[in-house]
Amino acid sequence: MTRTIVALCLALAAHAAAGATHTVTIDGTAFSPEEVTVKRGDRVVWVNKDPFPHTATATSKAFDSKSIAPGKSWRYDAAKVGTFDYVCTFHPTMKGRLIVE
Numbered sequence: 001m002t003r004t005i006v007a008l009c010l011a012l013a014a015h016a017a018a019g020a021t022h023t024v025t026i027d028g029t030a031f032s033p034e035e036v037t038v039k040r041g042d043r044v045v046w047v048n049k050d051p052f053p054h055t056a057t058a059t060s061k062a063f064d065s066k067s068i069a070p071g072k073s074w075r076y077d078a079a080k081v082g083t084f085d086y087v088c089t090f091h092p093t094m095k096g097r098l099i100v101e
Helices: 002-017
Strands: 021-026 035-038 043-048 073-077 082-087 095-100
Touching: 021 035
Parallel strands: 021 043, 035 095
Antiparallel strands: 043 073, 082 095
16 A cells, blocks of 8 residues: 555656646637747647648747648647747748747
């Protein structure tokens, strides 16, 4: 019983250390929300709800989703603190900002 409790506590601690998950929806040729603020270690997931592909590509080259197909998603684990502007390389008028604290 004690080993089970210790294992459960370790699993809960590992889950808490993993950080939160934030979702950016791609719909109507726009990122929503356009700006998202996360903590270092959090995960950001871009979900493409449009009927055509998009990317989430940092102008600083810090991250690049490559093509996100319709109905698919891409995730990024925010490891570096900073402000990262990003665009869809297929539709450069689509802009977003990821702030990692």
